Amino acid sequence: MFRLPVSKIDVELRHATGAEDMLLLEGSGDVVETSIALVERLARRADGGALDAAALPVPDVEALLLEMRRRWYGDVIASRGRCPAEECGAATDVSFRISEYVAHRRIRMPANVEPLHEASWFQLMGTAVQFRLVTAGDVAAAVQSTNPERELARRTIRSESAQAFRRTHYKAQKAMEALAPPLSGEIEGRCPECGTAARFWFDAQSYVQREMRYEAEFLYHDVHLLAGRYHWSEEKILSLPSGRRVQYAEMALRGAGGN
Numbered sequence: 595m596f597r598l599p600v601s602k603i604d605v606e607l608r609h610a611t612g613a614e615d616m617l618l619l620e621g622s623g624d625v626v627e628t629s630i631a632l633v634e635r636l637a638r639r640a641d642g643g644a645l646d647a648a649a650l651p652v653p654d655v656e657a658l659l660l661e662m663r664r665r666w667y668g669d670v671i672a673s674r675g676r677c678p679a680e681e682c683g684a685a686t687d688v689s690f691r692i693s694e695y696v697a698h699r700r701i702r703m704p705a706n707v708e709p710l711h712e713a714s715w716f717q718l719m720g721t722a723v724q725f726r727l728v729t730a731g732d733v734a735a736a737v738q739s740t741n742p743e744r745e746l747a748r749r750t751i752r753s754e755s756a757q758a759f760r761r762t763h764y765k766a767q768k769a770m771e772a773l774a775p776p777l778s779g780e781i782e783g784r785c786p787e788c789g790t791a792a793r794f795w796f797d798a799q800s801y802v803q804r805e806m807r808y809e810a811e812f813l814y815h816d817v818h819l820l821a822g823r824y825h826w827s828e829e830k831i832l833s834l835p836s837g838r839r840v841q842y843a844e845m846a847l848r849g850a851g852g853n
């Protein structure tokens with residue numbers, strides 16, 4: 595079981611199959627849409643209900659993808675880079691543990707914010723500005739618009755006038771970050787040679803999807819091999835957990851080599 599950090603919903607995860615591999619290889623390519631589809635396929639509420647992934651705050655979707663990554667490929671994320679100091683340029687690996695990274699994001703209710711009776715909306719006290727947390731569905735819709743940032747604000751911040759909005763929307767955004775700390779951002783490490791700070795931008799959704807796509811890379815090959823060897827249908831092969839499919843494919847390949 596896994597508890598979503600912001601919405602506190604308990605979820606169960608299941609293993610990815612070839613169907614999810616196919617989604618990664620042939621899906622729309624939009625990162626947030628792909629995350630929503632993956633979460634809806636692979637996670638369900640522990641109480642048995644369906645999980646509405648588009649309605650989840652973005653950090654919950656990020657946390658779920660990182661949890662999948664932690665369970666399937668391990669806890670440590672390592673990024674290989676070069677020291678930014680021109681005269682140095684040594685290999686600088688920045689690594690961190692997903693478990694610690696997620697646990698360090700502390701959710702806090704800012705003193706100038708109070709929840710409204712209307713579910714998921716908040717009031718910025720002393721102002722007429724109200725807001726709610728940005729969901730994965732908001733981001734997926736905003737990237738389709740001509741001005742994503744404005745579209746996100748339009749969907750999640752309410753104020754009585756444009757003037758009030760301009761004055762306070764920064765405060766509303768700060769409050770959102772306190773209530774739902776993002777899991778994408780700058781990661782900092784030190785060059786082992788000269789000690790210069792090396793930074794890189796970590797985008798949780800893109801990172802996990804890219805890794806899953808690497809793992810899915812041999813899907814067509816596996817289907818071709820297993821269909822030929824065992825006369826299984828494409829549908830049956832795609833329904834296998836990905837790890838098991840890869841095992842069978844390796845065995846079929848070894849068998850073929852031995853004959």
Ligand SMILES: [Zn+2]
Binds near residue numbers: 678
């Ligand atoms: Zn250096």
